[in-house]
Amino acid sequence: MSQVAIHPTAVVSPKAHLAPDVKIGPYAVVEGPCELGPGVEVGPHAVIHPYVRLAAGVRVGPHAVLGGLPQDLSFKGQETWLEVGENTVLREGVILHRSTKEEAPTRIGAGCYLMGHVHVGHDAQVGNGVILTQSVALAGHVEIGDYAVVGGLAGIHQFVRVGSRAMVGGLAKVTRDVLPFSLADGSPALHYRLNTVGLRRAGIHGERYRALEQAFRAVREGRPLEGLPDTEEVQMLKAFLAGPSRRRLSGFVRGEPDFEV
Template sequence: MQQIHPTAIVEDGAVLGNNVKIGPYCMVGSKVTLGDDVELVSHVAVAGRTIIGARTKIFPFASIGHQPQDLKYNGEDTLLEIGEDNQIREHVTMNPGTVGGGGVTKIGDRCLFMASTHVGHDCQVGNNVILANNATLAGHVEVEDYVIFGGLSAVRQWCRIGAHSIVGGLTGVEFDVIPYGSVIGDRARLAGLNLIGLKRRNFSREEIHALRNAYKEVFNSEEGTLRERAAIAKDKYANFEGVQTMTSFLLREGERRFCTPRKGSAD
């Protein structure tokens, strides 16, 4: 059974799942799909071709699916897809994709977007991601699973943020962040591994030890290039999944730049 407040506006064509709750003064556009048990608390505006997965809850004054903040956008029918069991707090903004970026902005499951966070056009956000208050992702950012962004952090367009990494508050990310990495600073630099996160997610002592050794060998050596050191570590620690994930990220095809430690400071 759906619960739609009499002050809410739901345009013809919108698709509503079972047990959807739409609170006071919400607006739901004609191309929107709300999954089962989705709740719009109040004053939520959902527009465009937007799909919101089951049990996602959106709080007041969020703006979801309105046109991208891209001057090249010309009204194309692009998509914003949000997964299941997400919490989207007050004043959050999320934009759909653009033709030039693949046409889809995609959010995974079980994410928390705290107040006033922003997800720009064509971003690909994984599962179990947390953006603290006022954290922002520019267009085309790729965020893997279990990443945490501190408050007032910002990520430049086209960056990749590896799984299980953490971005400190007030940090500006200009280059890719390795999986399991911890970055801080007004212009992000690596400050070691996200050891607390690894322990909380039950990585074994042996896996963490291998990651620490591989990290030092890749980032605290001056022999060869970064990619060459990553390739050596990948072969040396072939039996450790975490090291394989980190080194594969560094060795991915294409010209990439990475956040690195200050000289001599690798953990």
């Protein structure tokens, strides 16, 4: 069995629970209590604060800071957590904050890829397979659905929901909810069309794609989704629209964008 590999310049709390094959790089700081699962790698100068759980295979890049106190003036110092799912990659300078709620951690799902200098605020819920590209910023309580992609330098307002397999363009200012399977961009962000490329890559085509086209058109025109094919994707869209929303739904534009999203 592999042994924990801790660089001699790293500082690791005796309260940190490390799986047998964890690797901790030069000048990293691991405070406790925290839990680092099998195969976790912590890069140089990274900081892991107390109350962080990293599942198996998580990779933490240089200068990342995980588990900092929530930037919320109502927070009173209670024990709250940050959890990161299996095989997620957190690149250099990523900042992830603990939640404000004892019963619900800030959570990053499994198989995510958070590129350099991404910030995820307190109480955010990021699904599985999500890609947050360079310098994306998520405010507190944001929800990102499974396999969504958010383009570089985009900012997501607190309490906004971004649905599964949505694509948010780079530099977007997202102040309201974004539908699953859609493409949104702009300042403020608006829905343009379905996320055609993402849907094709996910194997959603044929009748399933045409059903989504009908559903997207109905939502854009303010019509109910009754009478549409009962595909899994249409069910997900209905569930998203029926779910609680603090920010309401982003608007729509007609036609195609005159730039690359």
